[in-house]
Amino acid sequence: MPKTTSRETISLALTGSGGAGMLTAGDLLLRAAARNGLYGLLTRSVGPQIRGGESAALLRIAHYPLETHDDAFHVLFAADWKNFDRFAGEIHLDEDVLVIMDEHAREVPETVENTTGEVCRLPLQATAKRTGGRVNMVGVGFLGRLLGMTPDELAAVIRWFFSRKGRERFIESSIAAMKAGFDLAAPHVKTGALLAPPSAKERAAAKNRWLMSGNQAVAMGFLQAGGRFVAGYPITPATDMLEWLGPRLPKFGGALVQAEDELAAINMVLGASWGGVPAMTATSGPGLSLMAEGIGLGVAAEIPALIVDVQRIGPSTGIPTKSEQGDLNLALHAAHGDAPHLVLAPDCVTDCIRTTAWALHLAEKLQCPAIVLSDQKLGQMHSIIDAINLPPWKARRKLRERCEGDYARYRITPDGVSPMALPGVPGCMHTVDGLEHAENALPSSRVEDHAAQLDKRRRKLFRMEDWPDEEMAHWAEVQGGGEVAVLTWGSAAGPAREAVRMAAEEGLHARHISMRLLFPPQKKRLSRLLDGVKRLVVVEQTHSGQFYHYLKSWFDLPEVVISCRRPGPRPITPRQVLRALREACRISEHESERVCQ
Amino acid sequence: MPKTTSRETISLALTGSGGAGMLTAGDLLLRAAARNGLYGLLTRSVGPQIRGGESAALLRIAHYPLETHDDAFHVLFAADWKNFDRFAGEIHLDEDVLVIMDEHAREVPETVENTTGEVCRLPLQATAKRTGGRVNMVGVGFLGRLLGMTPDELAAVIRWFFSRKGRERFIESSIAAMKAGFDLAAPHVKTGALLAPPSAKERAAAKNRWLMSGNQAVAMGFLQAGGRFVAGYPITPATDMLEWLGPRLPKFGGALVQAEDELAAINMVLGASWGGVPAMTATSGPGLSLMAEGIGLGVAAEIPALIVDVQRIGPSTGIPTKSEQGDLNLALHAAHGDAPHLVLAPDCVTDCIRTTAWALHLAEKLQCPAIVLSDQKLGQMHSIIDAINLPPWKARRKLRERCEGDYARYRITPDGVSPMALPGVPGCMHTVDGLEHAENALPSSRVEDHAAQLDKRRRKLFRMEDWPDEEMAHWAEVQGGGEVAVLTWGSAAGPAREAVRMAAEEGLHARHISMRLLFPPQKKRLSRLLDGVKRLVVVEQTHSGQFYHYLKSWFDLPEVVISCRRPGPRPITPRQVLRALREACRISEHESERVCQ
């Protein structure tokens, strides 16, 4: 049981085998927390079974906004232990963990056997049976009480959940089971709930919160910026983004196509976008690999396109349901030849809205494909976030509206961007080409044309270094200060931000930089953010240190650079980063380029 | 006309429009030179026309082995000027150039108009007409004489060329035209031929020479190492390698499949190789992009495979018939996830045999895909090379020949290589997988299995750093010495080697390092080769400096690093590298990381 009986944040793991409904229980608790004005997040870990396999709901609730899981779980509620070892590695138990299990459960896993925490064997199944409900609802009641929720609050979310056609009949038995679970928890809340109760102010704020996944947030960002065409091929963990858009896009006058494969998807996107409609595809690693050639065409023919890669564990088919940041290399270098393009990454669920909108805006402005690297963690994390104003960025292209025989699609311009005439504009007819071309778009193999077009395509991106700071404010975010810095991209920002806060509490002052625009490299901008930094810790969820190597290849870095990396599926945690930070403060300047893993 | 009337090397450009047969003329002259014991090389530059478009044969002959074109052409023989400007940028004329053109030719290109050299208007077409031959044969005679060849020698190659079924009837008229051309050249050889005549010793050496293209050499390397299965899809400039293998592979008991696309080709290769037959595909940039996913599967499932990429100009369809080194980024980073694999590059035509054989050997030994990066220049360059002993490397896998229920395909071993049981071996049955797996090859999403397999797949490659030097001797080649070094990969080695020799003649001592094994990075080995180097010039044929950035990301480099790059189709020339070398010697140490273009 957690030492402090009333905490600012608490982490709960709910596990069980097929049909135990642990994911539903997690969902309900998260929603109840949201309604109470708390923050929280929920991720799920599932086994290989297509349906009915074991699953874990990993829940964290707090009084402050959350972007990541904690290092350890304070409560483990296990409906059963079937195949628990499949994700035991992802569920690190706090030393004071409270384990709730069924009185009759057998084969208790080693990690639990050996825990220094408290293991309670309770009549979970019996209680479910007695009330006519299911064991997950017993869990909702039990855990809800630990979290300081009332039976009414819990009953309300249960009612909400089952108020869908044909499921109302489960409401009463579920509430009965929940209440019985609530009662079972009594001995554990003698000194109060494990989480500090929300204040009235907090409760009032509940109406300004959204419960959203990163995949939904990306879709929102796309719609907000004016995206209206989507082509995609199902792939875990991007499919749910396509499925969310499926019924919604037509309302915006948009269209979504389920393509026959990813090659078709990216080429459909290029076709639609060439027609003037801002367009996107969403995929995961294997799909990104297949899109490499299409992305290169987008670069050469200068066609905007948004490619969202919700990264999963690679290489190859890898571990489709789990998270890693291993597609960075491919995203940066996709496509043969010198094919510079935009690469961006949102760094939290809320930011998925913003960075996606900005990416579409940039792709359209610069007439270039933009790859947005999300990941399974961000994409499928259900998170309670503060409602925000939707970002201002819109898809707007430099267009040519009429021509008098003088049109050159690939005109060399100072900023590298050439006004685009859309099909339908009289007098500007031309043929865009993936062959190298002259300014007038006709194929050319001349030395001069190739050089000029390469220069232009590079220039339009690299000029971003010179854009006014206001326009580029979103490129990265810095927090804290001091001579030690943590640099992250994408979802690694969450644990890093928390680590920097924890470090500050220890009196260790560090700064955190989260990079959202990964390519083109903002060398001068990063140097400014790193001003005064002597030791840099590069944190990422890869095995090979892809981000670290990318940084070395393009940026000027402080003398001591520590690569702190970990492959999936065990998430990067705040304390892992904190340890790296502590170490960075200790090591001598001669030990540059250390690797901590 | 060249200042020294008799030189050690001379460069000739032959240009003409459709059907002028300039490529044939170049071929014949090259062959005649080879028979005389001279060295030489021939590249061709063609226009976009499918057949009958303008073309240029670029020929260089010398008394020493050649790997590259010279900076400038000493003789330009133009059958006509049609569309000459399409490749004018690739043909830099010497200031003392001798231009031979038809007396009636009109619209002389600007570069020629303005030359300080000598322009001779001769009755080329009329002579051809008179003799009943074609203008290219007039050229063979004319240029052959400039090169110091005799009419008999030239007649012999003409006879050889037309001695194919149905073409004998062209022999006599062609010889007549050649002789007339020979006569036309009389005024230009008053003080002797432009090239020093070959000695008797040189002539005797002719029988130890091969006339070979890089694509043929790659195919030879593949066959030599035991390659027996090829799947490919036609693409310029790799098609001729497949076409060369087509009739020859079956004689070796091998098979070649023309696949429906590149996705099929790479997967067929994986299937054949999993069956135990060393296998390859050959492609160019667009095909490599399409193979990204398959390469990743080869990494994850640990299947040897050879992927030869004969690079052409990108991005996208680019300039299919011309050369660049722009696929390096993709080759290094192909495939999503952490997917380490071998990347090698031959550095001259001869080396195409060796590096390809070594690559297949390594792929098989390490059970990993190997990408071999050739390019259009190397691949389609016809070159007179010294006959060599075929390299010793063979495809040999660590096999498991029998099992007793104890077989684990992905057993964790110290060197990361697990013995492979081929289908057909009793008792070792298992299913290989692109999903992350446990040692027994069954899918696993456990933290520990993923980490162990990632470690193993990386380890087997990165251990190469610790291999004995003898085994790794081919990884790079160093020549020269001093504090300034030029570092190249692939075909950029040719001009760099020549530049270092030229520099030495100026008293400027520099070393040249040609890297053949690009990945895994040989950090310690490169450091040793760079020992004492203060200034490093990185030479490559790209626009963005892909090699330069790759070096920065993985290697420890000297304080001053100069990126010297140039996109195609203008080749990197010895003098361009020499200029960079000279500059490197002048600049101060504070100006690190300069870019010369």
Next chain:
Amino acid sequence: MTEQTPHKPAEYKSGVHPVWCPGCGDYGVLAAITRALAPMGLPREKVAVVSGIGCSGRIPAYLATYGFHGLHGRALPVATGLKLARPELTVIAAGGDGDIYSIGSAHFVHACRRNPDITLIVMDNRVYGMTKGQPSPTSEPDFATPLQPEGPDMPPVNGPLLALASGASFVARGFSGHPDELADIIRAAIAHPGFALVEVLSPCPTFRPEQTHWKRQVQAGALQPAGSIGEAMAQVLAAPELSTGIVWKARRHLPHAVTEKPADAEALMQDLLAGFAP
């Protein structure tokens, strides 16, 4: 503001000089397209021609319409995306036998099924022209080349048959040496609301010199609109392989497209946001 129409066929040409060899069948295809478009009075800027890579793939730049010269094999997805984004445009996809029936064959099958309102012109010369003479999916089994010294030794792809089996709603074959008949077929294909395959026998005198005899062998009009898909298939199987004509026409739904007047996006966004309230 659109262009004044009608134009003469020649005005649909861009004036760019083709890279094609003398005598190439693709000249006839180019001519036929212009002759198909002219009488339809289509403003040139409202027509977009999307192609892949191959000799055939060069055709867009020779037309005075909009054009997209994309990747080998991917003309159909690009054309589909374009048509769904801009349904008011006339979208033509063009490619070679390798482009469409080999590397692009998945897209071909699925475009037939999906039925976007696109006209696909396959310039079939039974060879990979651009890469200089390898067998294509329509090459004869005994077409010997270095890459396949004994010939492909397998049945050629029958484009119309594959289209019918895949559910195409308009299937025809023409001959580039009969540009008037071909123009009529292309015009009917463009007029057809849905996906239309026009396979064109388009000789490659350079790598298939024997195809210059096609002129004498082609059976114009031997294919006739069938009453059922089964009948159409039977006809395609039975007819001599150089038969031309329209063999199948049917009505089918079109896929959903982007609508011209998008709804009030702001209000819709607010609706969506409301859905995220806990």
Next chain:
Amino acid sequence: MTEQTPHKPAEYKSGVHPVWCPGCGDYGVLAAITRALAPMGLPREKVAVVSGIGCSGRIPAYLATYGFHGLHGRALPVATGLKLARPELTVIAAGGDGDIYSIGSAHFVHACRRNPDITLIVMDNRVYGMTKGQPSPTSEPDFATPLQPEGPDMPPVNGPLLALASGASFVARGFSGHPDELADIIRAAIAHPGFALVEVLSPCPTFRPEQTHWKRQVQAGALQPAGSIGEAMAQVLAAPELSTGIVWKARRHLPHAVTEKPADAEALMQDLLAGFAP
């Protein structure tokens, strides 16, 4: 040295516990494969099963043969490469309706043409099972899901018809609920020298619960070997969609394979080198 045969069907199972849902049709396919192999007396190590990605794609690991679980859509090229490299092996390719008829459809068409001696088993559940319920190419036009709220609205791929149109030399359909008939069909397919399509109706009770009724609807043996390709097509078009049986069998050349005894490589290399003499 090979295994002692014959084995019992159960001995062709690996014992690995399938990830499939209870009631999944793929269990029947697994059973049928083992029942097909056993009477043929094939040593387990001489059989290789190559699959793509999908619920169906998991099948190799459940067999006690060699297996290759590759990429989504690419089972056929892998199987082709394997068969041509090791012609003495019995090679089975297996995949789902999405795997083979969507992302893999180009390979399907060309495997039918190329005719490697492979048996392809398509486990058709008319849905993307693994990714949880999106329409597949064989889904009914009105199969509504979030991704396509009004259903795909296009004609489903008819696998046997597409195979016939592509030149396949053996075409059949079976039902996973009739594992004995299915085993017979698979056995015939393996025995057939050339490419054999066995499309299997294999219900997905999880995402297509209505398919549990197939048991009552399937018309076993309604497809019968046809005398001509045209007749086979007509039969496939006319038969009820849940018909099973072998509809087409023909003899065709096989593609060239690696030969077991390679020639004297050293001497051949010297021959080649001689060809480079100027």
